Amino acid sequence: MRIIITLLILFNLSFVQSVAQAEKFSINPNKIFKNLRCLICQGQSVGDSNSEFAQTIKLVVKDQIKEGKSEKEIYEFLIEKYGEWIVYKPLFNKVNFLLWLFPYLVFVAGGTIIILFLKKSNNH
Amino acid sequence: MLSNFGNTLLFLNLLLGVLIIYFSVGEFQNSKITISKKIYQLCLFQITFVIISFLTLITAFIISDFSIITVYQNSHSLKPLLYKISGTWGNHEGSLLLWVIILTIFSFFFLIYSKNHQKNYRIISLIIQNILILGFLFFLIFNSNPFSIIAPTPKEGLGLNPILQDPALAIHPPLLYIGFVGSSIYFSAAMSSLITNYSGKLFAQSIKNWVLISWSFQTLGILAGSIWAYYELGWGGFWFWDPVENASLLPWFAMSALLHSIMVLEKRNQLYFWVIILCLLTFILSVTGTFLVRSGILNSVHTFANDPSRGLYILIFLSLMIFASVFLFFNKFKNSNYGFYSNSRETFILINNWFMIFYLITILLGTIYPIFTEVLTDYKVSVGPPFYNTVIIPIVVLFLFFMSIGPRIKWIKNKSYNLNLLFKILLASILINFLITYFFNSYSFLSNFIIISALFLIISSLLDLNKSFKKKEINSSRVTSHLAFGFLILFIGLNHNFSLEEDFNLKLGEKKKFDNYSIEFTDLKLKDFENYKAVIGKFQINNLKKNLNQFLYPEIRIYDNPKTITYEASIRSSFLKDYYITMSNVDRSDYYNIKFQKKPFMMWIWISAIFISLGGFLRLFHNAKKNY
Amino acid sequence: MQKKIIRTSIILTIIFIIGVFFIGLSKDKTYDTKDLIGQKITKVQIKHFFENRKISEKDFKKNGFTLINFWASWCAPCRDEHPYLLKLSNEKNLKIIGVNFKDKKSRAKNFLDELGNPYAEVASDKLGKHSVTFGIYGIPESLLIDKDLIVVKKFIGPILRNDYSLIKNIIEKK
Numbered sequence: 001m002r003i004i005i006t007l008l009i010l011f012n013l014s015f016v017q018s019v020a021q022a023e024k025f026s027i028n029p030n031k032i033f034k035n036l037r038c039l040i041c042q043g044q045s046v047g048d049s050n051s052e053f054a055q056t057i058k059l060v061v062k063d064q065i066k067e068g069k070s071e072k073e074i075y076e077f078l079i080e081k082y083g084e085w086i087v088y089k090p091l092f093n094k095v096n097f098l099l100w101l102f103p104y105l106v107f108v109a110g111g112t113i114i115i116l117f118l119k120k121s122n123n124h
Numbered sequence: 125m126l127s128n129f130g131n132t133l134l135f136l137n138l139l140l141g142v143l144i145i146y147f148s149v150g151e152f153q154n155s156k157i158t159i160s161k162k163i164y165q166l167c168l169f170q171i172t173f174v175i176i177s178f179l180t181l182i183t184a185f186i187i188s189d190f191s192i193i194t195v196y197q198n199s200h201s202l203k204p205l206l207y208k209i210s211g212t213w214g215n216h217e218g219s220l221l222l223w224v225i226i227l228t229i230f231s232f233f234f235l236i237y238s239k240n241h242q243k244n245y246r247i248i249s250l251i252i253q254n255i256l257i258l259g260f261l262f263f264l265i266f267n268s269n270p271f272s273i274i275a276p277t278p279k280e281g282l283g284l285n286p287i288l289q290d291p292a293l294a295i296h297p298p299l300l301y302i303g304f305v306g307s308s309i310y311f312s313a314a315m316s317s318l319i320t321n322y323s324g325k326l327f328a329q330s331i332k333n334w335v336l337i338s339w340s341f342q343t344l345g346i347l348a349g350s351i352w353a354y355y356e357l358g359w360g361g362f363w364f365w366d367p368v369e370n371a372s373l374l375p376w377f378a379m380s381a382l383l384h385s386i387m388v389l390e391k392r393n394q395l396y397f398w399v400i401i402l403c404l405l406t407f408i409l410s411v412t413g414t415f416l417v418r419s420g421i422l423n424s425v426h427t428f429a430n431d432p433s434r435g436l437y438i439l440i441f442l443s444l445m446i447f448a449s450v451f452l453f454f455n456k457f458k459n460s461n462y463g464f465y466s467n468s469r470e471t472f473i474l475i476n477n478w479f480m481i482f483y484l485i486t487i488l489l490g491t492i493y494p495i496f497t498e499v500l501t502d503y504k505v506s507v508g509p510p511f512y513n514t515v516i517i518p519i520v521v522l523f524l525f526f527m528s529i530g531p532r533i534k535w536i537k538n539k540s541y542n543l544n545l546l547f548k549i550l551l552a553s554i555l556i557n558f559l560i561t562y563f564f565n566s567y568s569f570l571s572n573f574i575i576i577s578a579l580f581l582i583i584s585s586l587l588d589l590n591k592s593f594k595k596k597e598i599n600s601s602r603v604t605s606h607l608a609f610g611f612l613i614l615f616i617g618l619n620h621n622f623s624l625e626e627d628f629n630l631k632l633g634e635k636k637k638f639d640n641y642s643i644e645f646t647d648l649k650l651k652d653f654e655n656y657k658a659v660i661g662k663f664q665i666n667n668l669k670k671n672l673n674q675f676l677y678p679e680i681r682i683y684d685n686p687k688t689i690t691y692e693a694s695i696r697s698s699f700l701k702d703y704y705i706t707m708s709n710v711d712r713s714d715y716y717n718i719k720f721q722k723k724p725f726m727m728w729i730w731i732s733a734i735f736i737s738l739g740g741f742l743r744l745f746h747n748a749k750k751n752y
Numbered sequence: 753m754q755k756k757i758i759r760t761s762i763i764l765t766i767i768f769i770i771g772v773f774f775i776g777l778s779k780d781k782t783y784d785t786k787d788l789i790g791q792k793i794t795k796v797q798i799k800h801f802f803e804n805r806k807i808s809e810k811d812f813k814k815n816g817f818t819l820i821n822f823w824a825s826w827c828a829p830c831r832d833e834h835p836y837l838l839k840l841s842n843e844k845n846l847k848i849i850g851v852n853f854k855d856k857k858s859r860a861k862n863f864l865d866e867l868g869n870p871y872a873e874v875a876s877d878k879l880g881k882h883s884v885t886f887g888i889y890g891i892p893e894s895l896l897i898d899k900d901l902i903v904v905k906k907f908i909g910p911i912l913r914n915d916y917s918l919i920k921n922i923i924e925k926k
Contacts, residue, residue, distance in 0.1 A: 030625060037506050039783060039889045043366050045508070047627070048359035050708040050717045052854070053889050056880040063881065081887040083787045088508025090493075095503050099493045103486040103515050110478040118471060121462035421776050435777045443770050450766065454759045492769075495776040504783065712826065712856075 027065050032074060033058060035088050045088065126184045127192050130271035133177035134264065137224075140170045141258045148251045157243055163250070164235070170257075171232045174225050178212075181221060181270055185212045191277040194218060194270045200283035200685045202655050210294030211284045216418060216434070217270035219297055224264055226305040227257045234309050234334065241322070241330045248316035249309075256308055263437050283685030286656070292352040296345060303342025304375045304410035309334050310382075311407035314400045315449065318456045328390035328399065333747055335386060338406075339379040340740030346372050347733040358693045358706040360625065360721040362729065365512045367422040370491045371413030374484060378406040381480035383740075384473045391535060392470060397457055398477070404449040409488075411442050421495055465537045472530030479523045486515050517570060524577035524613065527606060528584040549587070553579035560618070567621040574617045581610035601746060605739025612732035615725040624722040629715040636718075640669040643720055656683040661707045661716065663694075678707040702726040784908055785887040793901045798882045801852055801860070801874035811873060813899055816845035817923045821871070821894040821911075822883060824855040825863040830892045833910035834867045840916065841870035845923045850874045853883060853891050896922065 033047030038054045046054045057078070064074050078086050090096040144166050151159060184192050185208045188201040198215045199208055212218045231253040238246050264270070310331045317327045349372065354362040363369065382402040388395045416422050419435025464470050490507040497503040529546065553576045560575065561567065567575075585607035592600055628636050635644040647662035659680040666673055679692040696703040704721040796809045812818040821837060823830040841848055850871035852860045857876070864874075877883055886895055887906070896905040896919060904922060907915050 030627070035508070035510050037508070043364070044359070048361070050710070050719075052711065052880070055710075056854075056883060059879055060881050060884045078884075080791070081788065081884060082785060082889065083504060085504040085506055085783055088506050089510035089514070090505045090507055095497055095501055096493075096505060099489060099507065099511070100515075102489055103482065106485045107478075107482045107519065110481060114471075114474050114478055117462070117474070118464055118466040121464040415773070419777060421773065432777055436774075439770065439773055439777065446766055446770075447763075450759075450763060454755070457755070496772055498779060499772045499775045712854075 027071055029058070029062055029065055032061050032065075032071060035075075036061075036078065037086050037088055039082065039086060126180055126189050127271045127273045130177050130180040130184075131265075131269070133173045133180065134261065134269075134271070137170060137173050137177070137228075138258065138261050138265065140166055140173065141254050141261060144170065144254050145251050145258075148247050148254075151247050152244070159235075159243060159246060167232050167235055167250075171228050174228045178221055178225055181218060182209055182212050185209060188281060190279070190281050191273050191275070192270070193272045193274045196274055196278050196281050198284050199281040200655070201280060202685070203284060203289070206291070206294060207284060207289045211288075213297045214284055214288050214293070217264070217268045219301070220260065220264050220268050221270050222297065222301050223305050224257060224260050226301050227253065227260060227308055230306050230309040230334070231257065231312075234313070237333075238330050241326060242320065245313075245316050245320045245322035245327075245330075248319050249312045252312035252315045253309060256312065259441050263434075263441070267434060267437055281685070283655075283683070285686065286681065286683045286688050286690050287356050290352055290356050292348045293356070296348040296352060298345075299341050299348055300345030300372055303338045303340075303345050303379075304372070304406075304413070306334065306338035306341065307375060307379065307403075307406040307410055310338075310403040311445075311449075314403035315452060318400060318452050321456075323396050324393050325390055327396070328386050331403070332386050332390060333744060335379060335382050336740050336744045336747070339376070339383050340737045340744065342372070342376050342379060343733065343737035343740065346376060347730065347737070350733075351730060354726070355693055355695055358691045358719075360693070360704050360706075360719065360723065362726075365487075365490070365509045367491050368417050370487050371417050374409045374413055374488055374491075375406050377480045377484040377487070378402055378409055381477045381484075382406060384476045388470050388473050394462055394464070394470065395474075396460070397453075400453065402477075404453070408442070408446055408449065409484075411438065411445060415439055415442055416491065422491070467533065467538045467541075469530065469533045469535045469538070472526060472533050475526050476530065479519065479526070482519060483516060487512065490515075517574065520613065521570075521573045521577045524581045524610070527609070528581045531588060531602060531606065532584070545587075546584075549580055549583045550576075552583055553577075564622060571617055571621050575614060578610050578614035578617060582607060582614060585610060601739045601743035603739075604742060605736050608732045608735030608739065612729060612736065615728045615732060619723060619725050619729060622724045624720075626718075626720045628718055628720075629710060630718050631714050631716070637668075640667055641720075641722075642666045642668060643718070645716070645718070655685065656681045658682070658692075659709075663705055663707075663718070665703055665705075665720075674703065676703060676705045678705045680707065680709060697727055699727060700724060785889070785906055788887045788895075788906055789903050791903050793886070793895075793897055793903065796882070796885060798851065798875040798877055801850075801857075801876040807849065807873055807875045809901055811849070812847075812897060812901055815847040816899055817847070817904070818897050818899075819846060819848045819894055819919065820851060820886060820897065821848060822851045822853045822877075822886070822888050822891045824853045824891060825859040826855065827853075827891050829910040831867065833892055833912065834870070836911050836913070836916040837870035838868050840911075840919060841872075843920070843923060846919070847872040851882065852876050853888075854878065854880045 030047055033054075034045050036046040036057060038044045038046045038049040038051055038057075040051055040053045041049045044054075046057050061074055064077065069077075075087055079091070084091060090099055092100050144163060147160075147163055147166065151163065154160060181192075181194070183189075184195050185199050186205065188195065188199060188208070190196040190199075194215060194217045198218075199211045203211070213222045231250065234253070235246065235250055238249075313327070313331050313334075317323055346369075349369065350362045353364065353369075354360070382399065385395050385399050385402060389399045415435060415438040419432070419438065421435060490511055493507050494505050497505050528549075532542070556579050557572060557576045561572070585603050589600060589603045589607065592603065624639065624641075626636075626638055626641075630636055630643075630645045632645050632648050635642055637643075642665075644664040644666070645661060646664050649660045649662075651658050651660055659682075661678050663676045663678070664673060665676060674696055676694040676696055678694040681690045681692055682688075683690065691706050691708050693704055693706045695705075701722055701724040704719075704723055706719045708717045710717050793809055793812070796807070796812075798807045800807055812820075819837075819840065821833075837848060840846060848871050850873070852874060854877070860876075864871075875882075883891075886893075890908075892910050894907040894911055895903055896907070897903050905918070911919070
């Protein structure tokens with residue numbers, strides 16, 4: 001019992017600390033840059049590139065952060081202009097829902113198959 | 125001259141392939157229990173010729189014989205010898221020849237080392253492997269011939285892309301190919317096993333070492349590619365979830381699943397059909413990866429020169445392979461009785477496979493999803509690192525816990541759980557994680573779980589290691605790989621959380637301060653080298669806290685053949701961290717864009733990956749010693 | 753029976769995947785911003801190149817069609833398209849607005865002096881930020897918009913003979 005309590009305390013401590021840390025940063029532009037594709041480069045993100053295009057996008061994103069736009073609004077703005085191709089994290093919409101759901105479906109199905117399999121073999 | 129010689133050898137190989145199949149079919153009438161000498165001899169010729177043809181191509185590269193198109197397009201007489209040689213497989217045609225070689229080598233050695241297995245099983249494996257060889261040989265000769273000539277002979281070659289002129293990339297393709305082309309042999313063996321009903325333990329024994337070889341090399345190959353990406357692409361990352369990287373990872377997951385479940389087949393004579401599926405799947409995924417990479421169907425960092433006819437050929441070949449496997453499999457599949465206890469090593473191996481398949485499907489889906497959206501809806505989407513990180517990382521936590529517990533569970537039926545011990549390990553992991561966040565810096569919610577679970581695996585593997593030392597067991601291969609995997613995840617986690625990245629513009633003489641660092645742009649030099657010019661910057665990195673000075677020298681290189689500009693990172697590696705600087709010019713100004721990164725534990729990430737593959741090699745030596 | 757269903761569905765899935773790969777092979781993979789067509793241009797505020805005022809979307813409303821052309825003196829293909837822009841500048845139903853992109857003012861002026869000025873108005877996008885509003889990712893690029901500010905056509909790369917006739921066709925039809 002003592003162990004469980006210590007465990008919980010320690011866990012809470014590290015958790016609380018991490019939350020406090022997360023609140024310190026508002027929006028990290030570098031994170032946004034990494035999530036944007038540099039359209040004129042070969043598979044590079046805007047953050048990793050120093051091309052003309054990447055420089056422009058970096059300026060615009062920084063401006064929009066200053067204007068107080070949220071991360072989501074910035075992505076939406078860029079998608080409106082350049083299409084979904086520009087974001088590395090596909091939106092959850094009617095085209096991409098399979099991409100997001102299928103892996104979990106596989107995960108659940110796999111677990112179920114194993115359980116069924118074990119049940120069946122235990123009967124023998 | 126060399127071209128004719130090389131071509132002749134390739135055609136001879138084609139003929140040999142046909143002959144081997146012809147005589148192998150003839151073997152069925154032969155009532156002897158051994159395979160006749162004739163076939164051994166033919167196979168010996170086959171492997172000799174294919175190696176000579178490869179040496180011929182290497183020679184053409186070394187002496188810069190520009191009458192051969194491949195050499196003309198990918199080499200230059202002024203290139204250093206190492207890169208002339210590595211240029212041989214640094215292009216589509218040459219690397220395809222490497223495919224054929226590895227197919228042949230594995231075919232030959234499988235024939236030799238499977239002597240104590242059933243004759244029909246060996247013969248049919250040989251036939252199927254030779255069908256694969258013929259398929260790729262046809263493709264090589266008639267579509268992507270490395271010995272095609274160009275007239276009139278150009279005076280000078282176009283040169284190898286400078287970012288490919290690198291030692292890690294020189295060894296990357298051979299390692300990787302031994303891995304995923306090597307998986308062809310258990311594809312053939314699995315097909316043969318289905319046809320001849322040579323199943324169960326014996327089948328497992330006949331392929332387990334081949335699985336180990338391919339898995340160990342695949343691991344090293346992925347590592348070499350990753351190291352190359354780290355210091356050559358100049359972005360400071362080592363894994364980008366790029367389609368080409370994913371293509372090398374897909375067969376790796378299938379192999380890892382196979383590596384585990386084959387033990388169940390060998391020890392308990394169960395899961396036969398599942399093992400067969402994994403055998404077939406591994407090589408099918410290897411060919412799929414090649415299709416995705418070489419056909420130009422995907423956008424990627426690493427581009428092979430694309431040509432739709434190549435894609436079409438590989439796609440047709442791939443479809444034939446898949447349909448043949450599926451039809452054969454369903455013809456032979458029967459429901460068998462299983463005797464599994466839920467609390468047994470077998471179950472945990474199934475759990476391993478469950479996760480492997482989950483990772484595999486996720487990565488496969490992410491890689492090919494853009495093709496589907498584009499073909500079906502005309503939408504262009506990018507599936508990049510944020511997708512994989514979001515879907516995969518939380519599941520890794522669970523996986524690491526299972527990975528720690530699995531090896532402690534006994535085969536057949538486990539009697540007792542040592543819950544108390546597990547609890548203590550968990551407590552220790554949480555404590556260490558807490559110390560890390562306390563003394564260094566805290567990180568995100570999810571990172572806590574990742575690090576705790578990695579520590580859990582490490583501690584539990586260390587205890588295992590200690591136990592096996594006490595018992596004087598020599599076979600510590602499994603512990604080595606598991607321990608190294610724990611460290612890999614731990615160091616990746618720490619690296620991810622404690623990396624520092626700053627991106628800014630500086631003029632010569634200027635200084636930039638941030639956190640505990642100041643960076644001064646002290647000098648800029650122009651230097652002429654044999655095959656490129658370089659603008660070399662000198663940067664003084666000052667760690668203000670420790671008052672430590674270091675100089676880094678990133679370069680902008682201008683290559684002549686072919687005309688390319690590359691940005692060379694300057695990296696100062698130490699045991700605890702790497703400093704990493706790249707510099708690039710800002711157009712139409714005196715400023716340079718500087719990217720500074722502090723990356724902790726980079727070296728340990730590489731070392732961990734080496735140890736993962738070392739585990740595979742250890743098991744291989746252990747198996748070899750046991751058999752002879 | 754169950755086995756048959758599983759087998760059929762697996763085979764159908766594989767055929768579907770291979771079919772998609774097959775079509776994918778022959779698809780053109782080059783990226784463009786065709787999604788921008790049909791969108792309405794709003795919230796434009798770019799500094800005027802010569803005068804001390806801002807160019808806004810109101811400036812586009814006045815004419816039947818507006819061609820917004822992004823150019824710079826350092827951009828070589830911009831020189832190739834320049835003669836066609838000059839020809840287009842004579843069209844009645846069309847006004848060309850040039851947006852000077854990440855350029856030095858003196859050089860841009862020289863460029864226009866040397867080759868002629870096809871633009872009804874010239875705007876200056878010194879840092880390139882405004883280019884994003886128009887979905888520009890490399891110059892030269894041009895957008896043809898109608899008087900409702902709807903993007904009719906987007907041209908990536910220089911406007912050459914074919915594009916020239918295309919633009920003429922569009923503006924004469926209405």
